[in-house]
Amino acid sequence: MSNKTLIVIGNGMVGHHFLEQFAASPAADDYNVIVFGEEKQLAYDRVHLSEYFSGSTHADLAMGTADWYTENNIDLHLHEQVAGIDREARTVTTAKGNYQYDELVLATGSYPFVPPIDGKDNDNCFVYRTLDDLDAIRACAAGAKTGVVVGGGLLGLEAANALKSLGLDAHVVEFAPRLMPVQLDEDGGAVLRNKIEELGVQVHNEKATTGIVDGEDCRLRMNFSDDDFLETDLIVFSAGIRPQDALARLCELDIGERGGIVVDNQCTTSDPHIHAIGECALWNKQIFGLVAPGYTMARTLSAVLNGDGEAAFTGADMSTKLKLLGVDVGSIGDAHANTPGARNIRFNDEKAGHYRRMVVSEDGKKVLGAILVGDNSHYDTLLQYALNGIDLPENPESLILPESQGGAPTLGPDALPDTAQICSCHNVSKGDICCSIDAGATDLGAVKGETKASSGCGGCAALLKNVVDSELEKRGVEVSKDICEHFPYSRQDLFNIVKVNGIRTFRTLIEQHGSGHGCDICKPAVGSILATCWNEHILATDHVPLQDTNDTFMANMQKNGTYSIVPRVPGGEITPDKLIVLGEVAKEYNLYTKITGGQRVDLFGATLSELPEIWEKLIAAGFETGHAYGKSLRTVKSCVGNTWCRYGVQDSTGMAIFLEDRYKGLRAPHKVKMGVSGCTRECAEAQSKDIGVIATENGWNLYVCGNGGMRPRHADLFATDLDDEQLIKTIDRVLMFYVRTADRLQRTSVWMENMEGGLDYLKEVVLENSLGIGEELEQHMADLVGTYQCEWKTAVEDPEKRKRFREFVNAPEKKDPVQVWTTERDQRRPLLETDAEPA
Amino acid sequence: MRTTSQWDIVCTVDDLVPESGIAVWTPEGPVAIFYIPHRLPALFAISHTDPFSGANVLARGITGDLKGEPVVASPLYKQHFNLVTGQCLEDDSVKVRTYRVLLDGKAVRLEVSKAKTLVEAA
Known part of the structure; x- marks a missing residue:
């Protein structure tokens, strides 16, 4: 027979769960159980509180029934507030009397935090915690048009849903820059915001309420710290919770610095006969504001009271999966990638409003955390991976790709429906990508060129590559990273x-x-x-x-087999004497001349055998090869800078010449172009270059990975206000890292877009030296700069090398008969097939 | 028996560039001669004229092998030509003329039609 008494203070979800566990345990026979609940109603589901306004009744939300309590001999005292605990006498006191206990369980939960704002006690201001609160809100909502929730967290959004259900224009005012700042990141918060704004709830981020006064059009006006205001008829505060530890404080149990009843692993307080579970309990300096850890504590305590010496609460996974205003939201483990080395894989379908972020370990083998918005169907699998430390499959991103139509989720990009948006910047769906492939695009570059996918933020590069590879494979196109059939390597x-x-x-x-x-x-x-x-x-x-022939003959082959010559003109600065030499040489060899986009002069129409002779003359006049033929630095375009220009703030021409002299001859995966502008007017168009430098009052701003041409890309701002030395050092590192890591014929823009981690990663490597190779990169560049030679100078001085410049080795005087010429606009040019037609 | 062709000396070994091509002028037009040292025979000769552009440039292409067959890539539009057969790999209907070539001591001999001499043609 029962001879001991167990008292539970609090009849919320956790208190009720404890009773369910305990009632079913052997110890239930040893105890009389008394429960005190402050509210009038039996424990109910607070997680779905907002459903109270959409038709649910207390009975629908209730956790148990009065009959269940009776059946289990639980003495239920609702609407009876406990006023004090006498630890020595082991009694609790209510308005109705004293009750003796042998073991006491505090499951008092939490109370809503109301920020100290002037006017917060207005009759039209509420909190959102109990059914009584909701009844009061409902009463107030009669005749009201607008309602505001202060707080954009999990509960705040529930409250907003409640206001909406009451037919109010619902607003959410959140101090943080995004919704659910604890669980979500910026993108997830943004997707959620879009979703719930679509549902008619207006979101105001980064608003700090300073006061609540009488309104003009509505009952109230909320004033914000930025002088903005919002009129509303009622306000619900949902700005977080605080542990309900008042009774524990009164009887002097150990309390945490910021509140909460201190408990050990057995959920026992500083008094061995008093236990605490749920939101009122402080374990390891943590409050668990979710129901699942509360339930775990409840189970632990039940086991402890059954004499289970092993039972222990050792923390809880704070992963959550819920539906807010009908929108799925999930947050797992290290959702914010706080683990050192953690990497992110993101899927963002802005059209459907689906956002998924998976945080994986540095070695890419484990799921550390995840954020899901809009669709929780991947939650369970991800949670399994995260909680159990299961090794990820080869394509971990498949875990966050959408399920295929119906059926069980299949892994891989095949699972993506055609409507899934791959690139949100340019709104490219998987279907668009398939179309471009069907229209003839046979590799990633072609698909990118065709669809612009991954040419915005580049965040979808990895996903895009997956989809493209998968689709190409489906069509029987072999996809390989191997450079060609001769080397199984990139x-x-x-x-x-x-x-x-x-x-x-x-x-x-x-x-x-x-x-x-x-x-x-x-x-x-x-x-x-x-x-x-x-x-x-x-x-x-x-x-x-x-x-390539252009490198072999150090000139650019044109369509009739002749070559064009581009001597280096560093920074586009050239003396009249040198200009005259260019003119004289062009005249002597009857070369067509044209100014290039890179501020140099291109001389067209030289035959193979003329090249060394022409270069002898150019070298004698002080020219060097311009590498217009090479996958290497072309030009550094510049404006005149502060030497001449009334707006210039630095010597851009001087810097351009310095850069061009430093990096000339550097062999790279593709050509490299640079620009230096003397002020923000940007006359040198530096932001369309691989390396762009723009003068500031304090030094130089560096931009990287821009591109003109077929697929323009605005360069990314990489570092600001660098002095000359810092600028050179940074460019050294960026360039050498590019040279070492880029694919064949990959410009810096595409290199950047394909780089995992993108701009931030490059910044880490170059500016923060995260790989520890910064000095090595600089040294390598210094070695190359030190061993520069003008290829043409070396070539013309070497008879063996000159032998290569014979058009027909057995007939030196023979003119190539297919090279025929005509004159247009006073210059010689090749005769074209179309010219042959009679006029 | 009358032969219809003759083996003209067009250049010497020293004119050749290993793994690459040079051009010679013959009574039959410009011919590209490639020297691929690791192959036996090591010399290949095809027309120097790129059929896609009409320009005399094939000797300046990059040599290599694709699926085991020796090829040169046109330096202009990058089509590949089989050095043995002259067949264009990208277009079945295009084939360049091939020539027989051999090494005679240090002399490189090319087989051209008889009765046309180098001097006449030049």
Whole structure:
């Protein structure tokens, strides 16, 4: 028979759950159980409180029934507030009398925090916690048009839903810059905001309420710290909760600094006969404001009271999955990627309002956390991965891709419906990508060019690549990172192999690490890598056959087999004497001349055998090769800067010349262009260059990875107000990191877009030296700068190299018969097929 | 028996560039000669004229092999030509002329039609 008494103070969800556990346990036989509830009603589901306004009654929300309590011999005292606890006498006191206990359980929950705002006690201001609160709100809502919830957290949005259900124009005022700042990140908050605004709830972020006064059009006016205001008929405060620890304070139990009844792993307070569970309990300096940890505490305590010596509460996973205003929201584990090295995979379908972020460990093997908005169907799987530390599959992103139509979720990009938005910046769906592939795009670059996907923020680059690869494979197109059939490696892999093994020739590389004899894809790529690593002359015997014809002959082949010549004009600055030489040479060889977009002069129509002679003359006049033929630095465009311009703030021309001289000859995965502007008017168009420099009052702003041409990309601001030395150091690192890690023929813009982590990652590597290779990159650049040679100067001085510039080795005087000319606008140009037609 | 062709000396070994091509002028027009040292035979000769552009540039292309076959890539529009057959890999209907070429001591001999001499053609 029962001879001991167990008293539970509080009849909320956790208190009720405890009773359910306890009543079903052996110890139930040993105790008389008395429960005190402050409210009139039996424990009810507070998580779904807002349903009270959409038709649910207390009975619908109730956790149990009065019959259940009777059946289990639980003495239920509702609407009976406990006034005090006498720990020595082991009694609790209510208005109706004293009750003896052997064990006491505090399940008093929490109370809403109301910020100390002038006017908060107005009759039209409420909190959102109990059914009584809701009744009061409902009464007030009669005749009201507008309602405001202060607080954009989980409960605040529930409250907003409640106001909406009452037919009010609902607003949410949130101090933080996004909704649910604890659970969500910026993007997730934004998707949620869009969703609930679509549902008719207006969101006001970053608003601090300073006072509540009488309104003009409504009952109240809320004044904000930014001098803005909002008129409303009623206000609901839902700005967080505080543990209800008043009774514990009165009887001097240990209380945390910021409130909360201190408990140990057995949910026992500083008094061994008093226990606390749920939101009132402070475990390991934490309050758990969710129902699930409260339930865990309830189960633990029940076991403890049953004499289970092993039972312990050891913290709880704060992952949550809920529906707010009908919108799925989920937050798992380390949702904000606070773990060092954590990386993110994101899927954002703004059209459907689905946002998913998966936080994975540095090695990419485990799920650390996740954020889900709009669709919780992936929650359970992700939670399993996170909680159980299961190794991720090879394509972890498949875990957050949408399910295929019906059925169980399948993994992989196949699961994406055609309507799924891949790139939100340019609103590109999977269907658009499939269309571009069907229309002939055969690789990632082509799809990007066609659809613009991943050319905005670049955040979808990885997903896009997945989808493209998957779709290409479906169509039987082989997708491989291998550079070509001769090397099972990417350019970056090859770079590392060459560098690490000290390989100096193509032959060694292909014999040791490849197969066959190479081709026009791998040879120039390796040629470029060898040049970057060892900086030997590109016409050294071993390297000649690696070069594209333009590199081999150090000029740009034109359609009739002749070449154009572009001498370097650093920064676009040129003396009259040098201009005259260009004119004289052009005249002598009858070359067509045109000013280039890079502030130089292009001389067209030189035959192969004329090239060395022309260059002898140019070199004698002080010119150097301009590398217009190379995958290397082309020009550094500049304005005149503060030397001449009344707006200029720095010497942009001087800086441009310095940069051009420093980086000329650097072999890169693709051509590199730079620009330097002397002020923010940006006359040098630096922001469309791979490296853009814009003068400020204090130094230089550096922009990176811009592009003009076929697919323009605005460069990203990388660092501000650098002095000369910092600027050079930073450019050294960015360029060398690009040279080392980019794919073959990948401009910096695409390199950036494909880079995992994007701009932030590049900043970490370059500015914060996160990989610890900063000095190495600088040293490598210094070595290359130190070994620069003008390729043309070396070539014209070497008879062996000059031998290559014979059009027909057995007939030096023979003119190529297909090179025929005509005159247009006073200059010579090739005769075209269309010219042959009679006029 | 009358032969209809002759083997003209067009250049010497020293004129060749390993793994690459050079151009010679012949009575039959410009010919590209490629020297691929690891192959036997190591010399290949095809027309120097790129059929897609009409320009005489094929000797300046990058050599290599695709699926085991020796090829050169046109430096203008990048089509590949089989060095043995002259077949364009990207377009079945396009084929460039091929020539027989051999090494005679240090001399490189190319087979051209008889009765036309180098001097006449030049």
